[in-house]
């Protein structure tokens with residue numbers, strides 16, 4: 396049996412009639428860029444978040460640096476995040492011209508360790524970017540309290556966890572802005588690239604809107620800006636898919652519960668759900684200690700299971716990061732390095748079948764005996 400890592404085509408087939416119609420509607424309308432389908436999706440996304448503004452952009456990476464620029468954060472400024480995230484979080488800080496300051500993550504959640512933030516603050520610090528990694532919100536209440544005390548901005552990197560929530564906060568409630576990614580492999584994914592900024596702050600919204608469209612607020616009038624728009628065809632696709640996101644997250648949680656029930660008590664470290672949090676399992680990440688991760692992974696692959704690592708090289712371990720442009724490590728980054736060495740992401744998407752889930756569990760249990 397083969398168990399794939401992604402269910403993109405299955406999801407397309409399940410929604411084929413709706414998606415094909417959404418695409419055809421845009422094609423027939425002739426309005427492909429900054430048209431009414433984009434505007435409609437932006438309203439739906441804002442309403443979904445209970446937020447005032449949503450602005451479609453070209454990617455989750457662009458969403459992050461557009462917000463940094465909208466806030467005037469750039470050269471000479473520092474932005475705190477963790478190195479246990481996708482490369483783009485730090486990359487966006489660098490694109491904005493600022494310095495990424497990397498701290499450790501929490502050993503249970505693998506999200507930013509909020510007890511490590513204050514030691515990283517200097518007079519140059521302007522913002523914190525907590526990442527909602529793997530489907531679980533960072534501890535935003537704690538991040539927001541630190542930000543308030545030190546007068547810092549907070550931007551949520553929510554590329555991975557749309558539809559997640561904290562115990563007593565919603566995404567977007569305790570920050571200046573949220574950046575989302577809609578690249579196909581994310582929980583809400585289009586057939587290509589896409590992203591959005593969600594915010595309650597009218598100044599950030601207006602500035603991101605201006606910056607994404609060549610610095611223009613009025614036809615033919617421009618100032619400094621970029622081209623980072625979300626195409627209407629993607630907005631149409633996302634508008635269809637947004638209606639299914641809660642059901643998909645519930646199914647991800649159901650699959651995660653099956654994995655957890657079957658794998659608890661083994662030598663694997665399993666994901667931790669913080670009390671009261673809604674974890675939406677963008678990824679179901681287990682850890683295997685003892686240096687056998689790569690052997691375990693290739694064995695699983697041989698058994699037909701497409702498992703992966705997120706992320707085998709933490710950002711501070713990347714030789715290719717533009718270190719010369721400045722980045723600061725406030726270490727030790729013990730947990731980030733442990734997670735990078737030990738992590739395995741099991742197949743996780745709403746369209747997985749019961750047979751595939753059972754087979755994955757059977758093989759993981761067999762593998763643990765061999766490799767743990």
Ligand SMILES: *Cc1c(COP(=O)(O)O)cnc(C)c1O
Pocket residue numbers: 453454455456457480481483484526552554555575576577578588589590
């Ligand atoms: C995917 C991802 C991004 C980047 O999103 P793109 O749309 O690919 O630019 C940023 N941060 C995290 C945590 C991600 O997972």
